[in-house]
Amino acid sequence: MPTNWTTYRELLLPAPNGRRAVESELRRAVRDGRLAPGTRLPSSRDLAAQLGVARGTVTSAYAQLIGEGYLTARHGSGTTVTAAVTWPATSTAGPEPAPRFRYDLRPGVPALSAFPREEWLQAQKSALADLSTDDLGYPDPAGFGPLRRELADYLGRVRAVAARPSEVVITNGAAEGISLLGRVLHAAGHRSVAVEEPSHFGGAEMLTSHGLTICPIPVDDRGLRVDVLSTTDCRAVVVTAAHQFPLGVVLHPTRRRALLDWARACDGLIVEDDYDAEHRYDRPALGAMQALDPTHVAYQGSTSKVLAPALRLGWLVLPPALRDVVVDRKRLDDLGTGTLHQAAFARLLSTGGYDRHLRRTRQLYRARRDALLDELRNVLPDWEPIGVAAGLHVVLRLPEGTDDVALQDRLARRGVNALALAGYARTPTFPGLVIGYAALTPDRLREAVRELRAAV
Numbered sequence: 001m002p003t004n005w006t007t008y009r010e011l012l013l014p015a016p017n018g019r020r021a022v023e024s025e026l027r028r029a030v031r032d033g034r035l036a037p038g039t040r041l042p043s044s045r046d047l048a049a050q051l052g053v054a055r056g057t058v059t060s061a062y063a064q065l066i067g068e069g070y071l072t073a074r075h076g077s078g079t080t081v082t083a084a085v086t087w088p089a090t091s092t093a094g095p096e097p098a099p100r101f102r103y104d105l106r107p108g109v110p111a112l113s114a115f116p117r118e119e120w121l122q123a124q125k126s127a128l129a130d131l132s133t134d135d136l137g138y139p140d141p142a143g144f145g146p147l148r149r150e151l152a153d154y155l156g157r158v159r160a161v162a163a164r165p166s167e168v169v170i171t172n173g174a175a176e177g178i179s180l181l182g183r184v185l186h187a188a189g190h191r192s193v194a195v196e197e198p199s200h201f202g203g204a205e206m207l208t209s210h211g212l213t214i215c216p217i218p219v220d221d222r223g224l225r226v227d228v229l230s231t232t233d234c235r236a237v238v239v240t241a242a243h244q245f246p247l248g249v250v251l252h253p254t255r256r257r258a259l260l261d262w263a264r265a266c267d268g269l270i271v272e273d274d275y276d277a278e279h280r281y282d283r284p285a286l287g288a289m290q291a292l293d294p295t296h297v298a299y300q301g302s303t304s305k306v307l308a309p310a311l312r313l314g315w316l317v318l319p320p321a322l323r324d325v326v327v328d329r330k331r332l333d334d335l336g337t338g339t340l341h342q343a344a345f346a347r348l349l350s351t352g353g354y355d356r357h358l359r360r361t362r363q364l365y366r367a368r369r370d371a372l373l374d375e376l377r378n379v380l381p382d383w384e385p386i387g388v389a390a391g392l393h394v395v396l397r398l399p400e401g402t403d404d405v406a407l408q409d410r411l412a413r414r415g416v417n418a419l420a421l422a423g424y425a426r427t428p429t430f431p432g433l434v435i436g437y438a439a440l441t442p443d444r445l446r447e448a449v450r451e452l453r454a455a456v
C-alpha cells in the first residue's frame with residue numbers, strides 16, 4: 001500500500017468504474033507521484049475487489065499501462081510502478097489563479113456577457129455548412145479568402161482603410177501581428193522600434209523578445225511627439241492614433257502629417273494599432289491613417305475589443321513590400337490561422353451581425369461611461385477624466401502628489417481592481433488610474449466609484 005493512502009479506492013478518487021477510468025486514474029497517480037516508482041500494485045483480483053469493478057477491468061488497465069511503460073510486470077513479483085517514469089516537479093504546478101475582485105476595472109476587456117452567442121453559433125453553423133471539403137485542408141497562411149474580402153470591405157467602409165483582400169493577413173490576435181512585424185523588421189536590419197510613452201507594455205515586450213530595443217516617445221494632449229521621434233535612430237513606430245492607449249487622446253491632424261513625413265523621409269514604417277477605434281461615442285472616429293500612405297503604414301486590428309479576446313482573431317493590412325515576407329514568416333510559424341473561426345467571422349461580417357453587435361455595444365458602453373463619469377463628478381470632482389469619449393476605458397488624472405501605485409494597492413485590498421497609470425509608463429507622468437468600464441453595469445460602476453471614494 002502506498003504511504004499516506006488507506007485504500008486504493010481513496011487513492012484513485014473519484015472512484016473509477018470502467019477500464020478507461022481505472023487506467024487514467026492509475027496513470028495520473030503515477031504521474032503526480034501518488035504512486036512512487038517501485039510501488040508494488042495489488043493483484044488484479046485484489047484491486048478489482050477494492051474498487052468494486054470486474055477483475056477484467058483491472059487486468060486490461062494494467063496491460064495498457066504496462067504497454068505504455070508506466071507499469072512493469074515481472075513473473076513472481078507482480079506489477080510495479082516503473083522506476084523510469086519521472087515527471088519534473090514543476091509540470092503539475094498550474095498558473096496562480098487570478099485574484100477575484102468585487103469590482104474589476106481592468107482596461108481593455110469588452111462586456112464578455114454581451115458576446116453575441118446566438119449569432120456566433122448561427123454564423124459557425126452556416127459557415128461550416130458552406131465550407132468545401134478542400135477548405136478543411138491546410139489554410140492559406142495569409143488567411144481565409146472570404147474573410148480577407150469581407151474585412152477589406154468592412155475596414156474600407158468603417159475605418160476608411162485602403163485595402164485590397166490580397167493585402168489583408170489574418171493573425172491570431174493583434175498580438176501575433178506585432179510579433180510577426182517585429183521579427184520581419186529585425187530580419188530587415190531594424191534594431192529599435194519606437195513606442196508611445198505611456199503605452200501597453202505587452203506589445204513592447206514582444207518586440208524586445210525578438211531582439212529589438214524599445215525607444216519610448218512621449219505623448220502629450222496632441223498624441224505622439226513626432227519631433228522627439230525624429231531625433232532617434234528608429235525607423236519604425238507603433239502608434240494608437242485613433243485613441244491613444246492608455247491616455248485616450250487622438251493624434252492631432254498636424255501630428256499625423258508630421259508622422260507620415262517622418263516615415264517618408266527615413267523610409268520607415270508606422271504600425272497603426274487601431275485596437276478600439278470602432279467605439280467612439282461623441283462623433284465618428286477619424287479614419288485610419290493607413291489610407292494616407294499605404295506604403296508606409298501597416299494597419300493592425302483585432303476582434304478582441306469588439307467580440308472577445310478568446311477568439312484570438314486579428315488582422316494586418318500590409319504595405320506591398322512587407323506582405324509576402326510576413327505571410328512567409330507566418331507560414332513557417334504555424335501554417336496559418338484555423339479556418340473554422342475565420343469562416344464564422346466572415347459570415348458574421350457578411351450578414352451584418354458584426355455591425356449590429358457594434359451598434360448594441362456602442363450604446364451599452366456609452367451609457368456605462370456616462371454613469372461612471374457622472375458619479376465621479378459628484379463624488380470625486382477633482383479626479384479629472386482625460387481623453388476623448390471613446391473606447392472601453394478612461395484615464396483619471398489624480399490630484400498632484402497622489403501616489404497612484406499605493407492607491408492601486410489600497411483599492412485591491414478593498415476588492416477593487418483599478419490600475420495605476422504608473423504601470424504603463426517607464427518614466428513618471430502624472431498620477432492617474434486607468435479605469436475600464438465596459439464590463440460593469442451602470443449601477444456596479446456607481447458602487448465602484450463609491451469604493452474609490454472610500455479608499456482615498
Ligand SMILES: Cc1ncc(COP(=O)(O)O)c(C=O)c1O
Nearest residue numbers: 108173174175200245275302304
Ligand atoms: C493597445 C492594444 N492593442 C492591441 C490589443 C489587442 O490584442 P489582441 O488582439 O492580441 O488581443 C490590445 C489588447 O489588450 C491593446 O491594449
